[in-house]
Amino acid sequence: MFSMVKTVLLSMFKRPSTVSYPQKAKINDPLVRGQVTIAIEACIFCGICGRKCPTNAIEISKAEAFWQIERFNCIQCGCCAEVCPKKCLAMSSELTGASAEQRKDKYSRA
Amino acid sequence: MGKRTIVPFGPQHPVLPEPIHLDLALEDETVIEAIPSIGFVHRGLEKLVEKKDFQEYTYVAERICGICSFMHGMGYCMAVENIMSLTVPDRAEFLRTIWAELSRIHSHLLWLGLLADSIGFESLFMHCWRMREQILDLFDMTTGGRVIFSVCKIGGVRKDIDEEKLKRIVDVLNNIEDELRSLTSVFLEEQSIKGRLSGVGVLSQADAFGLGAVGPMARASGIVTDTRTLGYSAYPHVKFNIITAQEGDCFARTKVRIEEIFEAISIIRQCAALIPSDTLIAEPVKGLPKGEYFARLEQPRGEVIYYVKANGTKFLDRMRVRTPTFANLPALLQTLKGSELADVPVLVLTIDPCISCTER
Ligand code: SF4
Numbered sequence: 001m002f003s004m005v006k007t008v009l010l011s012m013f014k015r016p017s018t019v020s021y022p023q024k025a026k027i028n029d030p031l032v033r034g035q036v037t038i039a040i041e042a043c044i045f046c047g048i049c050g051r052k053c054p055t056n057a058i059e060i061s062k063a064e065a066f067w068q069i070e071r072f073n074c075i076q077c078g079c080c081a082e083v084c085p086k087k088c089l090a091m092s093s094e095l096t097g098a099s100a101e102q103r104k105d106k107y108s109r110a
Numbered sequence: 111m112g113k114r115t116i117v118p119f120g121p122q123h124p125v126l127p128e129p130i131h132l133d134l135a136l137e138d139e140t141v142i143e144a145i146p147s148i149g150f151v152h153r154g155l156e157k158l159v160e161k162k163d164f165q166e167y168t169y170v171a172e173r174i175c176g177i178c179s180f181m182h183g184m185g186y187c188m189a190v191e192n193i194m195s196l197t198v199p200d201r202a203e204f205l206r207t208i209w210a211e212l213s214r215i216h217s218h219l220l221w222l223g224l225l226a227d228s229i230g231f232e233s234l235f236m237h238c239w240r241m242r243e244q245i246l247d248l249f250d251m252t253t254g255g256r257v258i259f260s261v262c263k264i265g266g267v268r269k270d271i272d273e274e275k276l277k278r279i280v281d282v283l284n285n286i287e288d289e290l291r292s293l294t295s296v297f298l299e300e301q302s303i304k305g306r307l308s309g310v311g312v313l314s315q316a317d318a319f320g321l322g323a324v325g326p327m328a329r330a331s332g333i334v335t336d337t338r339t340l341g342y343s344a345y346p347h348v349k350f351n352i353i354t355a356q357e358g359d360c361f362a363r364t365k366v367r368i369e370e371i372f373e374a375i376s377i378i379r380q381c382a383a384l385i386p387s388d389t390l391i392a393e394p395v396k397g398l399p400k401g402e403y404f405a406r407l408e409q410p411r412g413e414v415i416y417y418v419k420a421n422g423t424k425f426l427d428r429m430r431v432r433t434p435t436f437a438n439l440p441a442l443l444q445t446l447k448g449s450e451l452a453d454v455p456v457l458v459l460t461i462d463p464c465i466s467c468t469e470r
């Protein structure tokens with residue numbers, strides 16, 4: 001009985017255990033694998049990342065010099081960032097936002 | 111003789127986080143037989159080894175199940191490492207043990223919450239899950255993922271935990287230990303919980319042995335079994351007790367799991383103190399695997415077996431997982447016989463079913 005009253009009182013005056021997202025932004029640890037980012041100037045379009053990606057989310061064309069990612073096929077494993085020989089891929093801690101459509105992001109060196 | 115009916119239970123049911131279907135043959139309110147059917151979430155992950163490079167398959171192995179994801183990756187890696195005679199650096203073994211035990215804590219806390227929920231104790235459910243959230247935050251901080259870590263790789267691990275973070279882990283665990291003490295008294299002393307769990311679904315020691323139960327299910331029936339004693343990873347360096355109970359009922363299974371959380375906390379503390387300070391956390395992989403191996407390890411739900419057969423190319427011939435829930439299903443059907451219909455949800459829950467690993 002006593003412990004119940006204690007818990008009730010504590011819970012009344014404690015801050016909530018949850019973050020009231022989206023009013024308050026959720027700040028992720030820099031280590032969090034949110035989404036893949038590319039520094040397209042450094043990319044040599046070798047295609048290793050696309051071949052190693054477990055879900056085949058990346059499409060690369062050497063001829064047209066573009067690198068394209070299907071955002072919602074990506075499972076944020078970080079494999080591509082690990083194998084890239086030029087280290088131009090990185091995992092940023094920002095998450096891919098929700099969307100009703102498939103989102104293809106195309107980066108090309110103009 | 112009472113009135114006989116058949117009541118379908120699942121695959122969609124409020125207490126079931128995952129789909130399993132049971133046809134319950136009832137006589138009045140008593141279950142006389144339960145006929146299971148599984149196969150709702152089969153994804154063919156075992157077949158995928160023929161298409162995926164064995165190193166990349168680690169990412170797939172981790173996704174067999176969302177609760178013991180780390181241990182699935184670890185089991186697969188252990189099997190391949192043994193085929194290739196790779197020695198994992200000591201620090202990596204300790205890191206793996208820390209993550210594995212953190213997973214055990216989070217899995218057991220999740221289960222305690224679900225149990226409270228299944229008997230209608232909502233606030234207790236919330237408290238368990240609030241505590242579990244702190245563990246998930248630790249995962250976020252050390253691996254970069256809350257559920258799927260992607261830190262295990264063949265030959266070692268990808269990320270290191272530095273001193274500061276190790277200290278943080280121990281601090282959080284100290285906190286959780288205190289909070290858990292008060293929750294333990296609710297779980298083990300509260301009359302209404304006792305009433306729902308004691309004497310329900312008794313699995314005798316002989317039955318548990320005969321039907322091949324594993325993990326907390328077997329331990330709650332008085333069988334001393336724990337794959338961690340085989341001494342894989344860093345387990346030979348730490349001391350821990352194998353928690354058992356004699357009663358074999360739902361209450362005993364709850365007790366075993368709660369005490370295992372305390373045991374896991376103590377293992378992590380020992381690991382944090384003993385971890386060697388070298389910087390090497392992964393051995394480079396050279397060559398291709400050829401041969402076969404059985405890896406056994408202890409997941410939160412019991413013993414899991416990984417069989418890997420490699421043929422000297424980068425694609426494996428065969429990979430097979432024998433998951434703990436699969437091994438516990440016969441024991442579940444046995445305990446269901448003669449139980450009351452109202453107890454079925456609690457009973458199904460006390461084996462801690464993980465259907466997605468059962469069906470892969
Ligand atoms: S691996 Fe790196 S350099 Fe090669 S295509 Fe991918 S992003 Fe470009």
Ligand code: SF4
Nearest residue numbers: 053074075077078080
């Ligand atoms: S993070 Fe993984 S899934 Fe996503 S693009 Fe890179 S390799 Fe593919």
